[in-house]
Amino acid sequence: MDNLQEYKKAIEAVILVSDNPVEPTLLAQLLEIPMTEVEQICIALAEEYAQQERGFVLANVAGGYRFQTDPDMAPYVERFVLEGQGSRLSSAALETLAIIAYKQPISRMQVSAIRGVNVEAVIRTLLQRGYIGEVGKDTGPGSASLFGTTPLFLERLGLSALTDLPPLADFVPDADVVEALEGGLRPEGFEDRATMMTAESKGETRNDDYL
Amino acid sequence: MDNLQEYKKAIEAVILVSDNPVEPTLLAQLLEIPMTEVEQICIALAEEYAQQERGFVLANVAGGYRFQTDPDMAPYVERFVLEGQGSRLSSAALETLAIIAYKQPISRMQVSAIRGVNVEAVIRTLLQRGYIGEVGKDTGPGSASLFGTTPLFLERLGLSALTDLPPLADFVPDADVVEALEGGLRPEGFEDRATMMTAESKGETRNDDYL
């Protein structure tokens, strides 16, 4: 057996017994090979499984590799496990989580300011579920806790790293939403004047965008 | 994808997630195919893995199938266990241990009901490590084993008695009450929600979380 085959086998065996995603650095250390080689092997293995249409996949989540079932097999697997891993998060929890994910490290107050509500309870729940953790203290007065997402968060989202999140810029509202909000908040006394002033251009926009 | 390929995938997926060796009768039931076909598929899979020199094998143990590491890879697995993250108690194991510590004596079923997942493997590990032990039998039908923590557990945590554990808030229903409540909360069309209403979630944390 050549070395590459031995490494492949060893990586498969180690990942199989671990109940957490196995970091490539750890595999590199165990096999005494460079990490880039570990990653090449893992990618090759994942491709083999896909090609051979295995019921399991080698996934890169939360910075490590693990075996997990092919999503297509979920109907079979679900009859087997007591509960899906993810009881769903409420929209309030998801929005809070999104803010923390993109703005970390961030304090409770800062999250509250963005959402416009007290987020105490939501944050406590997210902490309890292990999706976020305290990652530091604010340097300002009061030294408030700063929160960030955890590896479990990445695991639950099936992401390898935070950089895999779609960029926030993708979600900045489109011009028409901005315009709608702007219009909705125009002081009405002014709206008349503004409408008169820009009646023509508005008419055009409407035809294009709102038909 | 033809049927045979689908069956293969499903069998691989189910065996991957199962805590215990999966009996062929169970797989036959799940896939609605004869048991002989299940066994043929499993033999074929085992041969494929051997031929492809995988680091894992499909073993037939205790009347069921499970993935385990290729014996040749034992040195790597041992190194991983000794040096790697394998030496950390997973959060799943810690949660199970915490439930047993606070709710003892408690049956496997009751722990499962609280965690919402099968805890078989974790309990086996905790038993083998001597952190928990069987402390009695349930008086109900089936007389399930009841588990509790051991003196070794206290020693490792540096506690002199269980009462040294940080106390829980006043109202935490017992596991059986919790279970009863959970079960009662399954009106029609509500089944899929029932798991998230796990009993103890009605406990002391509620007051805060529903504000």
Place this chain on the structure above:
Amino acid sequence: MTYEVETPVFSGPFDLLLHLILQDEVDLYEISLGGIIDSYIQEIQRMEDVNLAVATEFLLIAATLIELKSRRLLPDTSDLDLEEELALWEERDLLLARLLECKTFKDASHVLKTLTLDAALSYPRLSGMEDQFIGLLPDLLEGVSGEDLHEAFLRATAPKPELDLFHVTSVKLTVAETVEYLIEELPQMGRVTLRELTSAAVDRVEVVVYFLSVLELYKQGVIDLTQIATFGTLTIEWLGVDTETGLLGIDAYEG
């Protein structure tokens, strides 16, 4: 009478305002600030048990909206103090900026949700290692403290947040009301199952409210709960209230 089949649940003042403005997106130039204010105030009124911090935020925004509207009532806007005028526009821009930020994260959260749902279709192998390796493990409890265990317990028993109850919802039924109702009804019913009690419930929030109420009564010791088989029917039996002391301190659950 119009009946809202799907009552929107607003998780904050921005959320509500976004909804009110954007639901009419197609009629961009028909949007009436007055209409938004009316709906907004109505929504605040529907929230009976909102906590103070939340209510304050809602009212603050309502005030800004009203100020924007009041401009219309002034006979001649040209008389306005320029400074006041600018202050209002500034306030408005601030509100607009916050709404845009809120909308950004709201949309981002939808993607997180999709990712979560997709990821939940794959199940990891968690059964760990074969027995012969477990024995090799060094002390697993190394560095674990009682506090860690306590935290793990809370994590394991934490309410799953899907119930959506920890933020402002439009639940019509409150736990306190339901407790009162049950205290009146249960003595006549004798033994009743939770399923029977909630047979008329229209949504799961209502079932949950009933559940919380039953739990509250159980906590107060005025009812008994029995269940023959695991996951079987939950039967509630009235035990009676000590009329002298009555019920003490029913927790105020805020919907």
